[in-house]
Amino acid sequence: MTARPDRGPGAGFAQPVPWLAPAVLVLAAFYAVPVLDVARLALSDATMVRPASGFSTEALRGVLSDPALPEVLGTTLIFVGVNVVALQVVGLVIALTIVRGEGRELPGMAAFRTLVLAAWVVPGIANGLIWRMLFDEAPYGTLNSLLGYAGLGPVAWLSDPQMALVSAVIANVWQGTAFSMIVFYAARRGIDPVLYEVAALDAAGPWRVFRSITLPLLRRAIAVNTVLVSVQTLNTFDSILALTGGGPGRATEVLSLFTFNTVFYNLDLAGGSVLAVLLFVLGLGMTLAVLAAGGRNPS
Amino acid sequence: MKTLILAAALAAAPALAQAQELVTRNRVGLPDAPNTLTFRLTAYDLYSSDPATKATFEDLFTDFIRARPDWKIETQLQTGNIGQEQARLLQQTQAGRGPDCAMIDSSQLALFKQTGTLQPMNMVFSDDEIADLFPYVREAVTNEAGEVLAWWWFTDLRVLYRDTSIVPDAPQTWEALREAGLAAVDAGREGVLFNGGRWEGTAFDWLAHFWAQGGRLVDDDGAPVFAEGENREKMLRAVAFYRDLVESGAAPARVTAITDYDAFNAAAAAGTAAMFVGGNWQYGQLRATLPAEQFADWAVSELPGPTEDERATGTGGWTIAALSPDEAKRRLCGEIAKEIYAGPGNAAQGLLPTSAAIYDRYDAYDGPEFDLFAEALQNGVARPGAAIYPEISNQIQIMLGDVLSGTAEPEAALDAAADAVQAAYDRQ
CATH class of the missing domain: 3.40.190.10 (Periplasmic binding protein-like II)
Known part of the structure; x- marks a missing residue:
């Protein structure tokens, strides 16, 4: 038996710049330049009908002193917070259910997985329209009719400000769960099965197995998923636009939709850019916070 | 000579329909016509999902382009998201990348006028036709110099x-x-x-x-x-x-x-x-x-x-406006508005014309509801x-x-x- 040759670091490790340059250039062209351009517009007086005439902090001051901003940020915080928790919990439950079903060779697990994934490929606008039909509060509305058969309701799904936010969360969870499910499914399949066999020999119960094996070993996946889902949810506006338009009043107007409205109703390109930078900062802050709190490799 | 050849080709178009359609998803006319007009339109007429409406406008556009064999119209569809589409149209036009002719929602017309992007089309419309427009329409589509900067081809209420x-x-x-x-x-x-x-x-x-x-x-x-x-x-x-x-x-x-x-x-x-x-x-x-x-x-x-x-x-509706300074293109844009949309296009869809003469010209407006609509339009107010x-x-x-x-x-x-x-x- 001959020993495998030790490959060691190649010549590229001594000269990494040429190898990294293409990736850096692509990232700069497609990510850094647009971000810097938005930052430039945020410090200008540009509108949709007038190009920037110079440096100005008026848009920055105007947006930050807008009385609507605290309400919008509050709505965004609730929307993102509830969605992130719900998406993680529901996604994890479905992923573990599928893994358990596959372990027991139950039929239909592939179909179940496909069914969940189907919601993921629905465009945001279509998702909003689908749920708007389901939440229709007319006497013949789908969900209220079903509730009526059970002697419940009707529910003011979209006309009540608090309930409208709940409805927006439901629509987003329905669509976004598949992504969490995929992340957790892949991570769960990556856990060494020997650990579960040892736990079975030790007669550990399902809750103990989950708490002592599955959850700790999914910690990294949970952290990554939290970051991805948080940023996705923070940027969600198309499904809300189709579902409620941000109403009633501002009840479901999240920061990304507020940004959209600032640009396309106000025609305020500089103000919209300030809000886009704010979205970027919030997303970055959440990412760093999550990675600092739970993203380190488990020891 | 080339025009003659194109005219002959268009005249024979029905027989050649299998080979070269005059109305496609992004073009009206023959692909090798020497002159091109780009036209951004909504999806409610030529590309309507309603087969009858689509067929009517295909006929209208076909007749229109047969009479102008050296032109082709490259069509660009706008989505139903009016605010976003019109803002993008304005931005593209200001950057010199806009279409030659476009449908502009009446609610956005003032914005386009204010930015100076609309080009006059007076060579197409007579003084009598302009005078026959409803007052709020005439005021909206003309400037102080009397130039026709758009043609409001239907209104609603x-x-x-x-x-x-x-x-x-x-x-x-x-x-x-x-x-x-x-x-x-x-x-x-x-x-x-x-x-x-x-x-x-x-x-x-x-x-x-x-x-x-x-x-x-x-x-x-x-x-x-x-x-x-x-x-x-x-x-x-x-x-x-x-x-x-x-x-x-x-x-x-x-x-x-x-x-x-x-x-x-x-x-x-x-x-x-x-x-x-x-x-x-x-x-x-x-x-x-x-x-x-x-x-x-x-x-x-x-x-x-x-x-x-x-x-x-409240009265709304859509206008058609020239965005290119080229005189031939401005003329063609105005003729599209006049010959296809304001008149036969209105009658085909039951949309409300913006001038009294068209109500009398078509049987489509004989129903009693149109008397009520005409009466209510007397109290019509357009967006500022x-x-x-x-x-x-x-x-x-x-x-x-x-x-x-x-x-x-x-x-x-x-x-x-x-x-x-x-x-x-x-x-x-």
Whole structure:
């Protein structure tokens, strides 16, 4: 038996710049330049009908002193917070259910997985329209009719400000769960099965197995998923636009939709850019916070 | 010589249809025609999902291009997201990348005029044709020099629809509407439906009640004045009218979630609503949707006002404008508006023309409903020609949503709307 040759670091490790340059250039062209351009517009007086005439902090001051901003940020915080928790919990439950079903060779697990994934490929606008039909509060509305058969309701799904936010969360969870499910499914399949066999020999119960094996070993996946889902949810506006338009009043107007409205109703390109930078900062802050709190490799 | 060849090719086009279609998904005319006009249009006519409408406009465009064999029209579709599409059109035009000719929503026309992007098309329209336009239309499409900067090819208006088996007499005043709504609720129906959700239709439909009192959104310079002096009182009265409809039960609370006119057609078809505030175009939709005996119960009337003598209705519609300074392209753009859309295109779709002569020219306008529409148009009010209007509309939507859902009192909601609009205006 001959020993495998030790490959060691190649010549590229001594000269990494040429190898990294293409990736850096692509990232700069497609990510850094647009971000810097938005930052430039945020410090200008540009509108949709007038190009920037110079440096100005008026848009920055105007947006930050807008009385609507605290309400919008509050709505965004609730929307993102509830969605992130719900998406993680529901996604994890479905992923573990599928893994358990596959372990027991139950039929239909592939179909179940496909069914969940189907919601993921629905465009945001279509998702909003689908749920708007389901939440229709007319006497013949789908969900209220079903509730009526059970002697419940009707529910003011979209006309009540608090309930409208709940409805927006439901629509987003329905669509976004598949992504969490995929992340957790892949991570769960990556856990060494020997650990579960040892736990079975030790007669550990399902809750103990989950708490002592599955959850700790999914910690990294949970952290990554939290970051991805948080940023996705923070940027969600198309499904809300189709579902409620941000109403009633501002009840479901999240920061990304507020940004959209600032640009396309106000025609305020500089103000919209300030809000886009704010979205970027919030997303970055959440990412760093999550990675600092739970993203380190488990020891 | 080349023109002759192209003319011959177009004349023989029916026989060559299999080989080269004159109307494709992105072109009208032969692909090798020497001159090109780019035309951005909506998806409601030439590319309509309704086969009959599509076929009618294909015929109109085919006849049009056969008469101009050395031209081809490259078509660009805009989506139904009007605000976003029109903002993009404006940006592209200012950057020199816009189409030569485009459909512009009447609500955005003032913005385009203000930016100087529209090119005159006087060579196509006679003085008599311009004089025959409804006054608010003529004012909107011309500038101070009398140049025709766009052609408003159809207009629309808002009216009150009612099921006469429940509401026999048309309510003429706000109070009468409330009473009729409550009576309809007693009869097991939803009283009156209207747009109350977060979209332009909510603000525009409701503004009729503000305008009926003589209220003004902006002054002559385009500055917002809707929350000042008498305008403030008129606005608060109109808000109180809507709130009273909801609080009394004459209108269901769900109106704050209604964000499209199709919801009214659905309610009419289901037989659950007694009245709704809709657009004139819905009359034809109801006729096509409802069984004949059910449709016979539905009638339209002018929107009620605070008194019988104070009436208004919001008028909208689409225009066609030249964005290229090239004279030949400006001419062709105007001819598209005149020969295809304003006239035969209107009649084919039952859309309301903007000049009296066209009503007399086509049998399509013989129905009694058009007499009512023509009468109501006398009280028509267009959106103000000010760049701040979209934000005023946005804030009115928020104000109505907050008040109707009980989140805010009318005075506080109006103050918030006025502050937000003023801040936006200061930055424009």
